[in-house]
Amino acid sequence: MRARWLPAVFDSRRLAGFAVATFVAHVLSLLFIRFGGPLAPAWPPVGIALAALLTLPRDHRFVILAGYVGIDTVSNLLQGYAAPTASAYLVVSLCEMLTAEAVLRRSVELPLRMSRVREVLMVLASTALASALASIPAAFIANISHGEPLLSSAAVWWIGDMIAYAVFTPLTLLMVSPPPSPVQGRRRWSWMAEAALIAGIVLVVGEFAFHERKIIGPIDAKAYMLMVPMLWATLRFGQIGALVVIIEAAVIGVTLLVIEGALVLGGVSIEGALMVLQTFIIVLAFSSLVLATALREQQDTARHNARMIDALQASEQRLRQSQKMEAIGQLAGGVAHDFNNVLAAILMQLEELRLVRDVPRMARELIVDVETSVQRAARLTRQLLVFSRQQAMQPQVLDLNTLVRSHVRLLRRVVPSTHALTVACHPGVLVVSADGGMIEQVLLNLVLNARDAQPGGGNISIVTAARTLSANEADLPAGGYAVLTVRDTGSGIDPAHLPRLFEPFFTTKAPGQGTGLGLATAYGIVQQHGGTVRVTSHVGRGTSMEVWLPLSPEPLPPDAVVDSGNGVGDEARPVAATTILIVEDEETVRRLLQRVLEREGFVVHALGSGQEALDWWPSGGREVDLVITDLVMPGGVGGAALARELRRLRPGLPIVYTSGYDPEYNPDEITMVPGENFIPKPATSEQILAVVRRQLLARVT
Structure with missing residues (x-):
């Protein structure tokens, strides 16, 4: 049985990375402990451990703290430090980390991505407070165990830990959640050469600046000159580039101090010189990190605004298209109304003519031809009405799979033998609230379109599936959907034609071979049902059309049947005179x-x-x-x-x-x-x- 203190799922990869980084930082820090009395001059491990607490799930807390204690103990034993004093410092470090974590959890939104200046300032302020509080007991421990002055011991602790929090915590957080790449779109050799050039300049300037050596004549190199390559790295490589330059400058300064025993930055002793160097590094880190984050925030805002502009332009285009379609629909509806009255009169007059006994046989054949033309015109106006959403929809709860299967026989009649028609239905029930006749018309139009896209023959597949959208999309709200897909292996659709695909009367077929209303009608029907039609097409490889219909929460009636809405009854019993x-x-x-x-x-x-x-x-x-x-x-x-x-x-x-x-x-x-x-x-x-x-x-x- 799993222990309660163990996380349900280990993020083993990140845990291992944090453990290795913490151990290496711990060992390297202890190598320089001689410059700060009993306290290490810079304490990267605590910064890395804080990043782990803020990044990994909260149920990893025990593992992180236990690992930190183990790494600290092993490192101290390897370096030969006394266990009681080291243990006391360890307790103080743990309390400091937990205090900083608690303050940050209450003041910023996790996970921390360091993408806003406010986040950076809160990290620096929270860790400064926590390390300042922890420096007091740490100074007493140093005083009791080694006789160190309280004030200088507290300053060494506070400044050392602030380097960790100002450099290693942000760098670790940025490595875990990388910001947008500042070198995206640039050639690799170009940015690598630029990075190497910046590193070389930092090395040269640092060596001159930390000793204030002569450059030209009376001009001395100063430490503030390191701001130039730091700004360069910030502008070109963002937050991570700025922090890497800070670490390089710190390594150069500490190395020179170890080798030569003094720097010209200040301090009457080696310990004092180290504190001045640390203070300079903290100021440099604070400035570069805030500047780099401000630039990132500005760039993120610009990208967000660009996306908003694109979305607004797309919405404007959809609005214009909708207004155009609505205007055409109103026109089509008005024409269809008057035209249907004319067709109704013609059709009934033709029926009256058929009742006349002495009409010649040739005239009767002509009457049949005219009736056929009237019915064709009626179908055309019906498509106009569906497209314009002015045909009454009679929805019923039905199974989309049942509707498709019942319509396959008719579809096989309109698909020639040169085409292979396959049907694959979802294994479950796809309950939708729909007008069965309208959905059959959609399916028929899509199959005819797939047939016409393959004049020499090919494959047409009909597939039903269940899909779920977890978030709202441009054309559909979140929820469950039944998806009816019709695929072909034809010529595909030219990308230039895709935006006009559902426009009425738009067709790429030869004159006399299409009205351009089939897809417009299908689109209008699907939108009436609260769904949409999505098209994926590759020229020369075929087209896939997906009809998305919202799933209905209502249960499927036990005797549910598909009503095609033909409107023809078979009752012929006479009724009394009425x-x-x-x-x-x-x-x-x-x-x-x-x-x-x-x-x-x-x-x-x-x-x-x-x-x-x-x-x-x-x-x-x-x-x-x-x-x-x-x-x-x-x-x-x-x-x-x-x-x-x-x-x-x-x-x-x-x-x-x-x-x-x-x-x-x-x-x-x-x-x-x-x-x-x-x-x-x-x-x-x-x-x-x-x-x-x-x-x-x-x-x-």
Whole structure:
């Protein structure tokens, strides 16, 4: 059984890295302990250990502290230092680290990335406070064990640990979470040569500056001249470059002090000279780190602003596209409404002609051809309505897999034998709230598009899958989705054409081979369902189109079936003589509809507007058994408003709606089901009579 103090999952790679770095730093620091009495002049291990506490998960705390204690003990034993005194210093170091960690956890957001000036200042302030507090007991330990003066011992501890916190803690944090590369886009030999040049300049300037040797004539080298290569490294190599230069300068200074026993920076003794050097290094580190972080923050802000500008430009482009599509959709809807009325009149007149017995055979063949053309025109206007989102959608909870499988037989009819059609459905149930007929139309359009992209034959694959978006994206909110993918191995899509792919009437096919409405219709349907269509295409390798539909939280009904919305009923049982009120503003359609119903034995009253129907109702409405009303009519009273008023006067009155489109349609207000209580224009006599009989039979049963 795992011990409670052990982390559930070890970050072994980072733990090993921290352990090796801490041990090496510990050994190197103890080599210079002679210059600070019983205290090491610089204490990198505590800075590395603090970075480990801030970087690794909190359940690694015990392992980090235990490892630090073990490394400290082993290093002291190898160096031959007394165990009691070393143990006392170890306790003080642990308390110092934990104090700095606690302050930082309360003042900054973890993990620390050192990407803001505020973060750097908080690290320096928190560690300065913690090391200052720890320097007091450390000075007493030095005084008791070695007779060292309290003030100088405290200063040695505080300055030594601040070097660790100002240099090694930030450098370790930056190595764990690297900032954006400052050499990205530059040739390797170029930046490596520049880095070597900076290192060489630091070496030369440091050797001259720490001794204040003559450069030219009376001009002496000064320590502040190290600021020049430091600024160079900061500007060209960022935070890590600046800190590496600081470490190089510190190594040069300490090495010269060890070899020669003195520096001209100041101090009457070697210990004093070391403290002056340390103070100079801390000031240099503070300046370079704050400057480098300010530059990084400015660069991050610039990158963020650039991304925001790109996002705004993309949003502006989408808004323009949406406005353009909306304008085209409104135009298409208006055209479709008037055009469907014309088509309805033509279709019913053709049916009336077919009833004339002495029409020549050739004329009957021509009538059939005209009817075929009318049906084709009706399909075209239906696509326009779907694209413009002005066709009533009748969603139901269904399984996308079932819908795809039930539609495969039809798809195989439109795909020639030169094409291989494969279907792979998700093993689970993909429950969506969708209009089955519309989704089938989307699938058909995508398969036809894939077929046309491979005129010489190829593979078409249909795949369903479940996907989850954990965060909002540009075209979809977070959540679960059913994804229907249609792939082909055709010629692919030119990248220049991708932005216009879903525009209505845009097509790359030859004249007469496509209307450019197939993909626009599919896109409009999917957006009506709260989803989107994503396209991936490679020229010469094929195209993949993904239809993303939101998964429904509702359970799938046990008897769920896919309703394609054909709107054709098969009830043919006769009903008793009844009275029907027709409210239709198009005179030709109204007259032909009246003729069809009267021929079946119905008593029909026909009116031209909703207001006329309301005015007539008090005198003749009591004998009406069913109302057929257009949804879009002039005069301020549309079909929906008329239905509300008539049902207020007579609850339960059967009402059948008919329309080419309804821009004001509200599914929460009226439930319209094609073939049940809705007749889309144009419709045949059989479709009209089937809906009327179904409504009347439902009334009597």
